[in-house]
Structures are given as structure tokens and as C-alpha cells.
Amino acid sequence: MDPFKANDDAVKNSIGRFAKLEKAYPARFDNFHFITNHGFWSEKENGNNLSYIRDQICERGNLDGLTKANLLKKFVSGLCGEHGCDEAHVVAAMLKLVLFGQKTDLERPYKDLRETVGDVRDYRRTQTFDTLTRVADNLIYLCQQASSCVLGGEVADLYSLVMDFDAQRDTLLLAGKTITAGRVEEVIRQSLIEDAENLLVASGAVSADVLPPGFDVMVEKLERGGLQMERVDVLKDFKASMETLYLKWLHRHGVEEANRRLVHLKALVKDDCVEAKLSVEQPGQKYASPMYARLRQLLEDRLRTSTLPMYDCSKEHLLGAAGILTEECTVWWSDRFDLKAVR
Structure with missing residues (x-):
């Protein structure tokens, strides 16, 4: 697969989602990470170069004074039209955009994760290869849970005494998608337990498809x-x-x-x-x-x-x-x- 260009649908759709998140939850996100093992196109400094567009917007801070023909204006306006976003939200998302491209196969990131786990606290010297593999497996599962439609908390939380069921559901959905340092620490701690080859992980969530009652x-x-x-x-x-x-x-x-x-x-x-x-x-x-x-x-x-x-x-x-x-x-x-x- 070729490196991603700024006008690829996958790129525009991702940034569009970031802009919608910025609109719905202003000031809640420090960064938006776009990570791929295919890399980003960077042969020229033009409208296909996402990193160049991001850097130019960050340098300016806004699009004030730019004409419709300007490549920054055209890129942002196109996203606004396709995703129903305001210019300010797209710009805010671009200012927080972090690009991480790594031209490698899908197996490499898994190996990198295992090696990174070993380096974080010098686990290479204190833990076995199988233990580090188990830590990596369970961190991946933690991400898989966060990326699925599950709600944080317990079933009872969904039916607490609130007037707006949909708002409560959205709050718990956001909690289910939030990976905190504490959750990561707990997964690592459980994975390091001796003889935890088949680690039992609590589900810790309820299905987002649940409907009252x-x-x-x-x-x-x-x-x-x-x-x-x-x-x-x-x-x-x-x-x-x-x-x-x-x-x-x-x-x-x-x-x-x-x-x-x-x-x-x-x-x-x-x-x-x-x-x-x-x-x-x-x-x-x-x-x-x-x-x-x-x-x-x-x-x-x-x-x-x-x-x-x-x-x-x-x-x-x-x-x-x-x-x-x-x-x-x-x-x-x-x-x-x-x-x-x-x-």
C-alpha cells in the first residue's frame, strides 16, 4: 500500500472524526494521534503532504486572511463540507494532530510493543520472554475493549436516577473508551503474576447495545x-x-x-x-x-x-x-x- 496522502478518504475521514470530537468535547483532548504502519507521503510540500499542511496550520494558528484558493483553506473547507464541521473545529483538530507513520509489516508493531514493555522498567532483566508476550497480549486486549462499543461501569450505573438516559449512556460509553494510566498499570500488574499464563481478565463493562429495561x-x-x-x-x-x-x-x-x-x-x-x-x-x-x-x-x-x-x-x-x-x-x-x- 502507498503512503497516505492528505486527500485520501481514510485520512479525511479520520480528521473529520477528530473535528467532531473537538466540537462535542471542547478542550477535552490534548492530542489526536494518527498512527499507521504505511507511512505518510512527503515527497513534495503541497496539498498531498499531510505533515506539511499540519505544520503550516500550526505555524499560523488559524486560517484568517487566506483566500479560498489557498491549499490550507481548500483542505479545511473540503473537510467541513464532507463532515459537517466548522472551520474552527477542523483547525483545532489539526493543531492537535500527531502523525506517526512506520513503514513496516503488521507483525512489527506487535514486536515493538513487547520490546517497549521490556524497556519501560527494565523488565528485560527481570521477566521472561513469555511474560513480556503476555503483557503485550493483554495491553492489546485492553485497547480492543476500548475500541469496541462497551460502556464503562456496571449495569446499575446505566439506570441510575437520571432524567436523560441518552446522556448517561454517552457518559458511560466515553468511560468505556477511556484508557487511563491506572487501567494500564493494572493490566501490567496482573500479567506479571507468576504462572499467569492464562490470565483471567474481568470484563469491566456492559454491552453498549443494552436498552432499558x-x-x-x-x-x-x-x-x-x-x-x-x-x-x-x-x-x-x-x-x-x-x-x-x-x-x-x-x-x-x-x-x-x-x-x-x-x-x-x-x-x-x-x-x-x-x-x-x-x-x-x-x-x-x-x-x-x-x-x-x-x-x-x-x-x-x-x-x-x-x-x-x-x-x-x-x-x-x-x-x-x-x-x-x-x-x-x-x-x-x-x-x-x-x-x-x-x-
Whole structure:
């Protein structure tokens, strides 16, 4: 792929989003980072050179006195027209724009992250290679959570005594997308724990698709089956842990092998879910709690006796796979019903 030029759609769309953020949350952002492993075009100082345009705007501080034919004015005006932004917000975003281009393959940034983690606190001398890889995996997962549509806080926070549900939802959505130094420190701390090869990571968020008074798909199904909320919260964390393990496989072994492992484990767990359900179900009655207890036992037995590969999974990871199957509507914990949650 060629280096990015200022008028490429990907570049304009990103800056347009930055401008909208600046408009919606003035003075909340110190910088907007545009990071790519393809690099930025810089052969000439013209309208294709994003770094040149950014530097010129930063030097001026504004576009006052420029004609419509000026390349800075044309670039900013074009963004305003395409993204419905004001000139002041585009300029504010450009003043905060940080460009980081690295002409490398996709694998290189992952290696760089692992090496950087080792250099930050001299972990190269005190931690093993596998530990640094685990730290990198979990930092990547932290970013993946922040980039997805999840809400910060707990379900109860969404239904606190506020008049404006949409405003509260936006506040929690922003919290879910905020990566603080404390969150990074906690991920590193957990990853450094001895024998934390299969680190269990708390989900710490609820689905942004939740609509009052419903739940996300998995929680709604478990709630309908009568499973205790403490167990529901635990299962949410186990599901997040299984997803973390999948991401580790993805980075270490590639998409095909990661998918093969997940499909294999889901098939085994689905079999145990079916057996657990058939052993306890009573039509018309709630049976999620005894089904959960029975499933835990079946998974423990499988890990102890099975000759099939388990890829170093714990019982908790397999329970997380059951959570994924529940989210996919492959597994039910009660009689079937029409879901209120939006998937």
C-alpha cells in the first residue's frame, strides 16, 4: 500500500472524526494521534503532504486572511463540507494532530510493543520472554475493549436516577473508551503474576447495545433462567477471559489456527451444555442454577479425562466458551423466548 496522502478518504475521514470530537468535547483532548504502519507521503510540500499542511496550520494558528484558493483553506473547507464541521473545529483538530507513520509489516508493531514493555522498567532483566508476550497480549486486549462499543461501569450505573438516559449512556460509553494510566498499570500488574499464563481478565463493562429495561443477550438469557447475579457476573468475566485467550492465539498463531482452536473448544463445550441442560431441565420452571452447577462438573471431568487437546485452557475458560455460545444463541438456559436485547 502507498503512503497516505492528505486527500485520501481514510485520512479525511479520520480528521473529520477528530473535528467532531473537538466540537462535542471542547478542550477535552490534548492530542489526536494518527498512527499507521504505511507511512505518510512527503515527497513534495503541497496539498498531498499531510505533515506539511499540519505544520503550516500550526505555524499560523488559524486560517484568517487566506483566500479560498489557498491549499490550507481548500483542505479545511473540503473537510467541513464532507463532515459537517466548522472551520474552527477542523483547525483545532489539526493543531492537535500527531502523525506517526512506520513503514513496516503488521507483525512489527506487535514486536515493538513487547520490546517497549521490556524497556519501560527494565523488565528485560527481570521477566521472561513469555511474560513480556503476555503483557503485550493483554495491553492489546485492553485497547480492543476500548475500541469496541462497551460502556464503562456496571449495569446499575446505566439506570441510575437520571432524567436523560441518552446522556448517561454517552457518559458511560466515553468511560468505556477511556484508557487511563491506572487501567494500564493494572493490566501490567496482573500479567506479571507468576504462572499467569492464562490470565483471567474481568470484563469491566456492559454491552453498549443494552436498552432499558433489557440486558445484553447473554445476561438476559441467564436472568430468564434464574441464575444468581453473582454467577452471571462471574460468567461475564470468564467470557472476557476466553476472548482474551483467543486474541493471544490470534497474535501468536494467526487467524486460521485461532479460529480452529475456538471452534474445537466450542464444540466440546456445547456438548457438555446440552448434557447439563437435559439432566436438569424442567419445562416451565427456571433451571439455570442447577444447569450451571452441572456444567461446571462436566467441564471439570472433561479437563481431567479427555484425550482431546484443550490448549492449556482452564475450567474458567471453558465456562467462558459457554458464555460465548450463549451470546450466539447456540445455548439456552431456559425455555426459548423472544429476546429483548439487541445483538
